[in-house]
Amino acid sequence: MRKNRRSSGISLLATLAASVLLLPVLGSAVANAQRRLADESEIFKAQQQERVRPGTPITAQQTQVPRSQGRLPGSGVEGAAKPESANGPMSVTAAPISNCASNVSPPNSHTCNMYETDASGNPSEISNVINAPNVFSNGYLVLKENGAIADNVVSNWSDVLKFGDGNSSNTGTSLQLFSKGCNTPNPNDTSCFPAYSAADMAFLVESNPGPSVYSAAPNTYNIYSVDDDAPARPWTTAGSAGQHDEDSAEIVRYNSFGVNLATGKTGAVHMRYNITAVEGISRLCPASLSVIRTRFRNSDTAGNVARLTYEIRTSSISAGGNTVIYTFDSNGRGGGSGFKTATETMPIDFNFTTNMYWIEATLFRSSAAEFSDLGTIQIWEAAGTPCP
Amino acid sequence: MERTRKPFFSTAVLAIAAIALVAGAVGLVSTRTANAQAGKSWTAAGATGTIDDDSLTIAQFKNFAVTLNAGATGTVRVRYNITAVDGMNQYCPASSSTIKTRFRNSDNAGGVARLRYELKVTNVLSGGSTTLYTFDSNGISAGSSFTTATATPAIDFDWAQNVYWIDATLFRSSAAEFCDLGAIQIWENAGSACP
Numbered sequence: 238m239r240k241n242r243r244s245s246g247i248s249l250l251a252t253l254a255a256s257v258l259l260l261p262v263l264g265s266a267v268a269n270a271q272r273r274l275a276d277e278s279e280i281f282k283a284q285q286q287e288r289v290r291p292g293t294p295i296t297a298q299q300t301q302v303p304r305s306q307g308r309l310p311g312s313g314v315e316g317a318a319k320p321e322s323a324n325g326p327m328s329v330t331a332a333p334i335s336n337c338a339s340n341v342s343p344p345n346s347h348t349c350n351m352y353e354t355d356a357s358g359n360p361s362e363i364s365n366v367i368n369a370p371n372v373f374s375n376g377y378l379v380l381k382e383n384g385a386i387a388d389n390v391v392s393n394w395s396d397v398l399k400f401g402d403g404n405s406s407n408t409g410t411s412l413q414l415f416s417k418g419c420n421t422p423n424p425n426d427t428s429c430f431p432a433y434s435a436a437d438m439a440f441l442v443e444s445n446p447g448p449s450v451y452s453a454a455p456n457t458y459n460i461y462s463v464d465d466d467a468p469a470r471p472w473t474t475a476g477s478a479g480q481h482d483e484d485s486a487e488i489v490r491y492n493s494f495g496v497n498l499a500t501g502k503t504g505a506v507h508m509r510y511n512i513t514a515v516e517g518i519s520r521l522c523p524a525s526l527s528v529i530r531t532r533f534r535n536s537d538t539a540g541n542v543a544r545l546t547y548e549i550r551t552s553s554i555s556a557g558g559n560t561v562i563y564t565f566d567s568n569g570r571g572g573g574s575g576f577k578t579a580t581e582t583m584p585i586d587f588n589f590t591t592n593m594y595w596i597e598a599t600l601f602r603s604s605a606a607e608f609s610d611l612g613t614i615q616i617w618e619a620a621g622t623p624c625p
Numbered sequence: 626m627e628r629t630r631k632p633f634f635s636t637a638v639l640a641i642a643a644i645a646l647v648a649g650a651v652g653l654v655s656t657r658t659a660n661a662q663a664g665k666s667w668t669a670a671g672a673t674g675t676i677d678d679d680s681l682t683i684a685q686f687k688n689f690a691v692t693l694n695a696g697a698t699g700t701v702r703v704r705y706n707i708t709a710v711d712g713m714n715q716y717c718p719a720s721s722s723t724i725k726t727r728f729r730n731s732d733n734a735g736g737v738a739r740l741r742y743e744l745k746v747t748n749v750l751s752g753g754s755t756t757l758y759t760f761d762s763n764g765i766s767a768g769s770s771f772t773t774a775t776a777t778p779a780i781d782f783d784w785a786q787n788v789y790w791i792d793a794t795l796f797r798s799s800a801a802e803f804c805d806l807g808a809i810q811i812w813e814n815a816g817s818a819c820p
Binding site: 493 | 674677678681702704705708709710711714745747749750752754784785787788790
């Protein structure tokens with residue numbers, strides 16, 4: 238008995254010792270599990286959870302097949318290879334211009350990359366028309382912002398990819414991307430979209446970040462559309478939280494969220510803002526497009542007596558330099574005495590591994606009666622390749 | 626022989642050991658969770674803000690803090706931009722956020738020295754200016770040393786829509802008083818887990 242009890246006590250001590258030793262391991266495992274969970278939760282907040290996960294291929298099964306035809310717009314037409322099409326990938330261009338290339342396999346298939354740009358690579362909510370190397374079924378692919386909203390609610394459409402003439406009874410080779418805003422000052426303008434047609438349209442929930450991948454066998458279409466909804470962690474700044482240049486100390490005025498010229502003052506105020514690598518501005522590897530949203534006030538749309546400009550600049554940590562990668566100009570954006578918000582999409586990839594970024598703003602007015610205010614800035618990477 | 630053993634001791638010890646094990650594990654987990662939440666918080670040294678144009682002549686940055694110039698009296702206004710670091714956006718939505726403020730104020734009644742700041746928000750598309758939280762040194766404790774105050778207001782930070790900043794006011798009417806803003810730390814501490 239005594240022996241057994243001692244043995245029992247030793248085994249208890251051993252168990253306790255093992256338990257104590259295991260605690261850090263257990264704790265570490267739990268901590269790591271929490272960390273993974275936290276990382277996974279970084280992408281979007283609740284209102285964006287309906288979106289497809291970044292990089293997740295979206296198969297044809299996830300789209301709606303046009304009801305009358307039973308064929309997806311953009312899908313291959315048997316025996317209809319376009320003989321003059323060049324094989325092999327198109328040349329790589331620096332600017333994101335829409336393009337198509339034949340696939341090695343399967344035969345007579347292609348992959349197209351569609352961007353919100355024109356033929357010169359300039360941002361455009363109505364893209365240039367390009368041709369695919371193979372004939373496909375015509376129709377429309379509609380990207381929806383919110384998957385829970387009915388297909389026929391046009392205000393929920395973010396982009397429309399037009400195949401040929403859009404009539405699913407026909408075949409064609411041309412492609413054109415239309416995006417909300419339709420190159421008008423109104424970011425919610427949908428005047429360039431076709432009317433709802435269940436027979437001619439397939440629907441897909443827009444990926445954020447892009448691209449949205451549309452598979453219409455045997456073809457693939459990558460739509461690098463820009464979601465106007467900011468991600469969970471964009472970089473933001475209040476205009477009043479920057480640093481004024483020493484030459485502007487006598488005329489600058491910080492007011493609530495904004496910065497402007499002091500009452501009765503004229504001249505040019507120079508401001509600087511440091512941009513930091515929050516998740517939303519460094520989430521793609523690389524980004525093909527970034528969105529820059531500026532809230533400002535400027536009363537002279539011609540810029541003669543009042544003008545707000547700012548530049549996003551970059552410098553290499555190891556090599557230095559000072560390069561302007563974006564310029565905002567209040568000219569031509571409509572004057573007035575109220576604040577307004579401008580949203581622009583630019584082919585910018587923020588690479589904080591090698592570079593630093595900052596903003597230099599100039600608020601000018603030559604008449605004290607004019608307005609020139611910088612309110613807020615919000616920036617995020619909107620489309621590109623998901624990071625591994 | 627076996628049946629003559631009294632299993633009470635070993636059962637009790639096992640029970641205690643189990644409780645200790647669970648308690649230890651819980652302690653470790655909770656500690657690490659808290660650390661994880663604060664690990665990527667937004668922080669600012671008081672000395673890194675933007676001094677308002679009307680305060681330039683009486684404000685000074687000193688080490689990590691901002692305060693009034695030696696011998697100066699009046700009101701200093703300082704602003705701080707808040708950015709969307711991970712800890713500021715880890716719940717969907719957050720029900721509570723932690724705000725820690727390191728400061729020094731020698732007048733607990735606020736008559737001759739007082740530190741206040743407001744955490745404000747504006748919508749990127751529609752503008753506006755709304756105060757989400759107000760810090761006030763009054764009644765928190767006074768003295769000639771820095772102290773840290775912690776608050777847990779019900780704030781959810783939504784960066785997709787908004788811009789956040791801090792608008793601080795350091796006041797003293799006697800140059801012998803202290804009024805310093807040392808540092809601020811903020812993170813979302815509770816809420817619904819993001820899917």
